[in-house]
Structures are given as C-alpha cells and as structure tokens.
Amino acid sequence: MKKTFWWVTSILLIFSVIAVSFKSAVADKHAEGAANGVTNPKVLTTEMRFGAMVSDIYQAAGLQASGLDMGVFQKALTGFYNLKSAHKLPQNSNILTVVDFSKPSREKRLWIVDLFSKSLLLNTWVAHGQGSGDDMASHFSNNDESHQSSLGFYVTDDIYMGKHGRSLRLDGMDQGFNDHARNRAIVLHAADYVCQNTINQLGRLGRSFGCPAVSPEVVDQVIGTLKGKTAIFVNGPDSRYSSKYLDMTMAANYALPTVTDTSAHPITLRAAL
Incomplete structure (x- = not known):
C-alpha cells in the first residue's frame, strides 16, 4: 500500500513539474517575442491581437502627436470593422x-485616417451644434430642432448643393442616438465661422445647428475623401451613449481572419501587419 502511494505521489509530482516548466517556457517565448516586436497568435487572444493592430495603426499614422486619444481611436476602429461586418x-x-467632441472647439478635433496606408490624411477643426455648448460640447441629442450634435457612428452618402454649398449627406447608424440624422438634415458642410479668426475673436469656433461643419478651405478635400460610404465616429462626453458597433470581440473576429483567408479582407490583413 505504501509502495503504491509512493508511486502515485511521484507521478503527480513529475506531471506538476512538467506543467510548470511548459507554462514557464511559453511565457518566456511570449516575452521574448514581445520584446522583439513579434507576438505569437497562438498565445495571444483575438482581442489582444486586435489591440496590437490598433496600436500599430495608431503609432504608424502618428495619431498621438496629432492629439487623438488612443481609446477613442480604438472605439472608432472597432465600429469600422463591425460596420463592415454588418x-x-x-x-x-x-x-x-x-x-472627438470631448475636446474644445478651438482644437483640431477631426481626423481622417487611411487605414490601408496607415497614414493621417487630415487633422482639422470641426464645429458642434449651438445647443451642445459653447467651446466645450456637453449636451447631445437625436431630436429635431434641438440644434445639438449627435454622437455615434455614421456612414457617408451622396454629395449635393445646399444652402451651405457643396455638402455631404450622413446616415446615423446608432438607434436612439443619431438615427434621425437624415430627418434632421444633419450633413457635413462648410462654414465661415470654422477658422482661426473666429477662435481669436471668440475664444472658440462658431457653432452649427447640429451639423459637423468644417472650414471652407478644406471642405472640398474632406467631402472628396469621405463621399460614398465611409465611416465617421463622433465621440463625446456622454455616459448614456452605447452602440452595438462597439463589440470588440466581434470586430476582432472580423478584422483578423485566418492567414490563409487572404482574399476575403485585404484591407484588414494589410492593416494588421
């Protein structure tokens, strides 16, 4: 009986040592890869790999230097892939x-990023609605006549000539937060009050009736780049905001397909490298 007990104890001890050694070896390999800028996809979760991809684009495009918060960019990129998936x-x-309406209007708080080339195409001023606040936007609405900005994900549509000149129609994707954008005539347009002179005079930009208004100097570039089904994410300081497009697991599973599936998502695979 004692002999059997000794054998069982010895076998369990051997397996424990092997398990600890294996775990330590995996951890060492992971640490070694991370130190060299290489991650092991078999060790990292899909969400961790997605975070690494976000960080890669963020750094390559110089978004930190331009003032874009990485957390806001990760939300935007999460929604981008979920909009594609949908x-x-x-x-x-x-x-x-x-x-990013959590920043004051006197700062350049609109960024256009090319995910394929991992480059920042434009960082410029953008106005918020007069009902949302003065220099800082703090109130947001989906209601007509509120003259407030709406948070959430948008998809751009067609160009038309309106009272503000060449303008770009927007469709809100978040029910209850910005899905009334069409009925409210929330569009991207130019406004003379979006400029340094207005900031010098008022200490802030002028304000719209809820539209994201940009400077006349850049409006053609902005509209020309964004027209025809591209994604816009409007962030702001409102704890009530939520979106089904902020599911990071879903976005990660879409953005990071198997390596053999190179034809399905060429943009996402290029962005992930």
Whole structure:
C-alpha cells in the first residue's frame, strides 16, 4: 500500500513539474517575442491581437502627436470593422474619420485616417451644434430642432448643393442616438465661422445647428475623401451613449481572419501587419 502511494505521489509530482516548466517556457517565448516586436497568435487572444493592430495603426499614422486619444481611436476602429461586418460599408473601404467632441472647439478635433496606408490624411477643426455648448460640447441629442450634435457612428452618402454649398449627406447608424440624422438634415458642410479668426475673436469656433461643419478651405478635400460610404465616429462626453458597433470581440473576429483567408479582407490583413 505504501509502495503504491509512493508511486502515485511521484507521478503527480513529475506531471506538476512538467506543467510548470511548459507554462514557464511559453511565457518566456511570449516575452521574448514581445520584446522583439513579434507576438505569437497562438498565445495571444483575438482581442489582444486586435489591440496590437490598433496600436500599430495608431503609432504608424502618428495619431498621438496629432492629439487623438488612443481609446477613442480604438472605439472608432472597432465600429469600422463591425460596420463592415454588418455590410454597411464596402469591403474595400479604408477611410475612417474620427470626431472627438470631448475636446474644445478651438482644437483640431477631426481626423481622417487611411487605414490601408496607415497614414493621417487630415487633422482639422470641426464645429458642434449651438445647443451642445459653447467651446466645450456637453449636451447631445437625436431630436429635431434641438440644434445639438449627435454622437455615434455614421456612414457617408451622396454629395449635393445646399444652402451651405457643396455638402455631404450622413446616415446615423446608432438607434436612439443619431438615427434621425437624415430627418434632421444633419450633413457635413462648410462654414465661415470654422477658422482661426473666429477662435481669436471668440475664444472658440462658431457653432452649427447640429451639423459637423468644417472650414471652407478644406471642405472640398474632406467631402472628396469621405463621399460614398465611409465611416465617421463622433465621440463625446456622454455616459448614456452605447452602440452595438462597439463589440470588440466581434470586430476582432472580423478584422483578423485566418492567414490563409487572404482574399476575403485585404484591407484588414494589410492593416494588421
């Protein structure tokens, strides 16, 4: 009996040592790869790999230096891939626009990023609605006549000539937060009050009736780049905001397909490298 007990104890001890050694070896390999800028996809979760991809684009495009918060960019990129997964964007879409209304209007708080080339195409001023606040936007609404900006994900549509000149129609994707954008005539347009002179005079930009208004100097570039089904994410300080497009696991599973599936998502695979 004692002999049997000794054998069982010895076998369990041997297996414990092997397990600890294996775990330590995997951890060492992972640490070694991370130190060399290489991650092991078999060790990292899909969400961790997605985070690494976000960080790669963020750094390559110089977004930190331009003032874009990485957390806001990760939300925007998460929604971008989920919009693709939901067939709201073309599969070859590679333009992502971020607006961060948690920053004052006197700062350049609109970014247009080319995810394919991992480059920042434009960082410029953008106005918020007069009902949302003065220099800082703090109130947001989906209601007509509120003159407030609406948070959430948008998909751009067609160009038309309106009272503000050449303008770009927007469709809100988040129910209850911006899905009334069409009925409210929330569009991207130019406004003379979006400029340094207005900031010098008022200490802030002028304000719209809820539209994301940009400077006349850049409006043609902005509209020309964003037209025809590209994604815009409008961030702001509102704890009530939520979106089904912020599911990071779903976005990660779409953005990081198997390596053999190179034809399905060429943009996402290029962005992930």
